[in-house]
Amino acid sequence: LAKTTQPISMDSYEGQEVNITCSHNNIATNDYITWYQQFPSQGPRFIIQGYKTKVTNEVASLFIPADRKSSTLSLPRVSLSDTAVYYCLVGDMTAGGGNKLTFGTGTQLKVEL
Amino acid sequence: DAGVIQSPRHEVTEMGQEVTLRCKPISGHNSLFWYRQTMMRGLELLIYFNNNVPIDDSGMPEDRFSAKMPNASFSTLKIQPSEPRDSAVYFCASRIPGRSGRVGELFFGEGSRLTVL
Numbered sequence: 581l582a583k584t585t586q587p588i589s590m591d592s593y594e595g596q597e598v599n600i601t602c603s604h605n606n607i608a609t610n611d612y613i614t615w616y617q618q619f620p621s622q623g624p625r626f627i628i629q630g631y632k633t634k635v636t637n638e639v640a641s642l643f644i645p646a647d648r649k650s651s652t653l654s655l656p657r658v659s660l661s662d663t664a665v666y667y668c669l670v671g672d673m674t675a676g677g678g679n680k681l682t683f684g685t686g687t688q689l690k691v692e693l
Numbered sequence: 694d695a696g697v698i699q700s701p702r703h704e705v706t707e708m709g710q711e712v713t714l715r716c717k718p719i720s721g722h723n724s725l726f727w728y729r730q731t732m733m734r735g736l737e738l739l740i741y742f743n744n745n746v747p748i749d750d751s752g753m754p755e756d757r758f759s760a761k762m763p764n765a766s767f768s769t770l771k772i773q774p775s776e777p778r779d780s781a782v783y784f785c786a787s788r789i790p791g792r793s794g795r796v797g798e799l800f801f802g803e804g805s806r807l808t809v810l
Contacts, residue, residue, distance in 0.1 A: 612796055612797070614798070614799075616799070621803075621804070622801075622803060622804070623697075623784050623786070623801025623802055623803055623804055624736070624784075624799070624801050625801065626795060626798045626799070626800075629795055629796060629798070667736070669799075673796040673797030680738065680741065680748075680749055681726065681738065681741075681799065682737075682738045683728075683735065683736040683738075684735075685735050686735065686736070
């Protein structure tokens with residue numbers, strides 16, 4: 581199972597773009613890269629997922645280079661409500677894949693006015 | 694769908710008492726996970742089930758912890774006897790491996806906050 585490394589914390593201001601990078605040097609062929617967001621007193625929730633190249637949805641973009649050994653979550657124009665912990669999860673999400681989905685330390689993002 | 698349902702939301706107990714945490718996964722999901730979260734250790738995977746069968750319990754801290762999934766709609770995590778160091782938030786999550794779209798997305802419950810005095 582690919583181990584992930586993320587910065588422990590990041591600070592930003594409202595309206596700025598925030599990029600959080602996750603390293604996963606041992607990523608396997610069947611592994612997907614999934615980012616989760618967690619607010620205090622809540623369980624983590626899905627933000628975005630990708631396998632390679634770039635993925636964009638209504639809340640974020642995910643950039644994955646060709647070697648897939650890292651990924652970058654991009655949050656455009658953050659607001660105070662984006663203050664949360666962000667986790668990068670790498671694992672085999674396919675039907676026949678293993679389920680040992682372990683989270684890393686996460687990145688605490690703090691957004692200020 | 695109501696999502697993953699956990700109970701109790703909060704539990705305060707004394708050292709040595711038995712604690713049982715309960716989880717109802719989303720209907721149709723065939724994988725279930727138990728995680729524990731603390732400030733010191735973060736989000737730890739304790740055990741997971743596929744089709745009601747425990748697959749990997751290597752994350753269970755010690756024999757005082759046990760988990761069961763008697764059917765597809767119910768799982769329990771039991772601590773007996775409980776100790777103060779077991780104080781944490783325990784999350785249950787479920788998913789369908791290989792689901793199209795958000796491949797195998799994990800759905801978490803709101804957690805059970807356990808305090809052992």
